[in-house]
Amino acid sequence: MNIFRVSENTVIILFDQVIDADNFSVIKQCVHNIKTSVNDKWIADIIISYASIHITFNLLAVSGIDFTRALKLALLLSNGNNANNDNAEKAESDQCSPSNTIEIPVYYGEEVALDLAHVANNANLTKEEVIAIHTSQIYDVYAIGFAPGFAYLGNVDTRIATARKPTPRQKVARGSVGIADQQTAIYPSESPGGWQIIGRTPIQLIDYNSANLTQFTAGDKVNFTAMSQAEYLQMGGEL
Amino acid sequence: MSLQVIKSGFLSLVQDYGRYGFQSIGVTNGGPLDEHAFLWANRLLGNDYNAPQIEVSYGAFSATFLDSTMMAICGADLSATVNDLAIKPWQSYTVHAGDTISFKAPVTGLRCYLAVKGGFTVAPKLGSCATVAREKLGGITQDGEKLVEGNLVKYFPQPHELTKRVPSTFVPSHSSEPQSSESTSQYPKKINLRFIPNTSVTSAGEAALNTFTQYPYKVTPHIDRMGYRLSGAVINTPLAGIISQGISLGSIQVPKDGQPIVLMRDRQTMGGYPLLGCIAYVDLAKFSQSLPGTELSFTPISVEAAEAELIVHKRFFGVAH
Numbered sequence: 001m002n003i004f005r006v007s008e009n010t011v012i013i014l015f016d017q018v019i020d021a022d023n024f025s026v027i028k029q030c031v032h033n034i035k036t037s038v039n040d041k042w043i044a045d046i047i048i049s050y051a052s053i054h055i056t057f058n059l060l061a062v063s064g065i066d067f068t069r070a071l072k073l074a075l076l077l078s079n080g081n082n083a084n085n086d087n088a089e090k091a092e093s094d095q096c097s098p099s100n101t102i103e104i105p106v107y108y109g110e111e112v113a114l115d116l117a118h119v120a121n122n123a124n125l126t127k128e129e130v131i132a133i134h135t136s137q138i139y140d141v142y143a144i145g146f147a148p149g150f151a152y153l154g155n156v157d158t159r160i161a162t163a164r165k166p167t168p169r170q171k172v173a174r175g176s177v178g179i180a181d182q183q184t185a186i187y188p189s190e191s192p193g194g195w196q197i198i199g200r201t202p203i204q205l206i207d208y209n210s211a212n213l214t215q216f217t218a219g220d221k222v223n224f225t226a227m228s229q230a231e232y233l234q235m236g237g238e239l
Numbered sequence: 240m241s242l243q244v245i246k247s248g249f250l251s252l253v254q255d256y257g258r259y260g261f262q263s264i265g266v267t268n269g270g271p272l273d274e275h276a277f278l279w280a281n282r283l284l285g286n287d288y289n290a291p292q293i294e295v296s297y298g299a300f301s302a303t304f305l306d307s308t309m310m311a312i313c314g315a316d317l318s319a320t321v322n323d324l325a326i327k328p329w330q331s332y333t334v335h336a337g338d339t340i341s342f343k344a345p346v347t348g349l350r351c352y353l354a355v356k357g358g359f360t361v362a363p364k365l366g367s368c369a370t371v372a373r374e375k376l377g378g379i380t381q382d383g384e385k386l387v388e389g390n391l392v393k394y395f396p397q398p399h400e401l402t403k404r405v406p407s408t409f410v411p412s413h414s415s416e417p418q419s420s421e422s423t424s425q426y427p428k429k430i431n432l433r434f435i436p437n438t439s440v441t442s443a444g445e446a447a448l449n450t451f452t453q454y455p456y457k458v459t460p461h462i463d464r465m466g467y468r469l470s471g472a473v474i475n476t477p478l479a480g481i482i483s484q485g486i487s488l489g490s491i492q493v494p495k496d497g498q499p500i501v502l503m504r505d506r507q508t509m510g511g512y513p514l515l516g517c518i519a520y521v522d523l524a525k526f527s528q529s530l531p532g533t534e535l536s537f538t539p540i541s542v543e544a545a546e547a548e549l550i551v552h553k554r555f556f557g558v559a560h
Binding site: 002009010019047054056064144145146206208218 | 259260261262263264265266364365373374375376435437438439440441481482483484485486487488489490507508509517519520542543545546548549550553554558559560
């Protein structure tokens with residue numbers, strides 16, 4: 001990993017430029033070490049992504065040089081932890097950066113799963129098989145961006161990975177669950193979008209009036225469970 | 240106790256210094272595109288740096304003060320009037336109950352800031368009242384709506400004070416010489432912008448940087464609060480894209496067509512295009528005022544030099560972070 005000054009008050013830590021769970025667990029460890037060892041008054045904003053950590057620092061509280069040095073020290077701690085691959089070390093490091101696993105119920109019915117048939121055809125599977133595969137995995141929340149609360153989850157099983165739609169939809173309904181290549185995501189609010197929509201959740205993903213604001217943050221884990229139409233409607237889902 | 244909007248204009252938005260600390264959930268900063276003008280308007284009135292103002296883009300905005308106060312306008316010359324008498328930007332003025340301020344059309348620049356003493360009273364959402372329509376955040380309705388006819392933007396009435404004017408050295412002008420007489424803003428048709436080059440693996444590359452610094456670029460009509468698209472010599476980069484990462488204010492992206500985009504206050508928090516670098520923060524003010532067709536040249540600056548300038552800028556205006 002390397003630290004780069006991007007602008008006067010931002011830096012980016014770049015890791016191996018690959019999208020996979022192992023690389024991301026290193027990133028999570030680094031975030032944890034930064035949050036615990038760097039003065040939190042120095043940090044204004046953090047954007048965690050698949051292969052990078054972007055940080056805005058308060059340049060009236062700390063100079064770029066001193067901030068970068070503090071980050072280097074924090075990252076040395078992370079290197080130390082990852083040098084040992086035995087299970088005991090791994091368990092310990094998992095303990096310092098626990099991940100929440102959030103269960104998201106999804107209604108995969110055809111009224112809302114606009115592209116489920118396409119994904120199934122494309123994969124040579126039945127719709128039921130696609131649903132079974134989509135719900136069988138625990139996904140990493142790699143990043144939140146594009147729109148407030150929009151979480152990029154991965155990696156989707158290669159059997160159901162499907163390219164984006166050639167022409168994006170003007171409107172994708174709030175709560176829609178989509179697939180784009182090996183990523184899956186939930187649209188937190190109605191917006192344009194080109195992901196293949198395979199279901200919809202009644203869960204509200206972002207609420208500016210709640211204390212938590214979002215259901216999850218980058219570094220958490222998510223799994224999907226299938227729900228019936230009746231359950232979906234009961235939880236306030238719309239068709 | 241309010242400013243009543245008579246004509247909404249093209250895009251008139253409540254803005255404070257911006258929304259910070261929520262990029263981790265994908266919420267952008269918002270805030271004034273021309274921070275220099277915004278901060279001067281608050282300073283002329285003795286306001287806190289963060290006091291909410293109205294950012295009037297392109298003009299066609301008018302509003303009536305329902306109570307007396309001191310107000311200031313800074314930034315673009317949008318041929319402003321109070322009760323049909325012309326007023327110039329970069330000054331404070333006394334206004335009385337019933338006075339109507341109007342912004343017609345741009346003479347120079349694009350965005351003018353209207354501030355009142357004490358700031359407009361607007362409830363914050365996620366720590367800020369900066370209006371970001373896409374995110375449904377900020378503004379007087381707190382849901383990202385721009386100002387419309389009939390809106391009442393609250394403020395506390397204030398007694399008359401001596402009016403003040405921004406020293407001419409701080410008013411944008413064609414030349415480096417300070418303006419001698421009545422100050423109005425002049426935004427040149429050709430400007431140089433300094434940028435901090437990207438030296439990482441996400442860089443568009445050496446050849447791309449050479450093209451970018453050797454040829455002139457123009458501001459296109461595709462400019463908004465998210466980003467300004469430029470046109471000029473095609474920038475070729477060996478990278479088709481990068482793994483999406485957090486994006487800084489002023490980042491210069493190179494999309495597939497080789498025409499750069501500079502990302503502004505309402506940018507998405509993440510992006511996946513190769514990056515040439517980042518425009519120096521203090522240069523974004525004049526850049527944000529540049530009309531389509533403005534010719535741009537780009538010069539590299541070291542991050543340390545740019546950082547020193549930004550610290551001076553923030554300390555001068557009493558910005559807290």
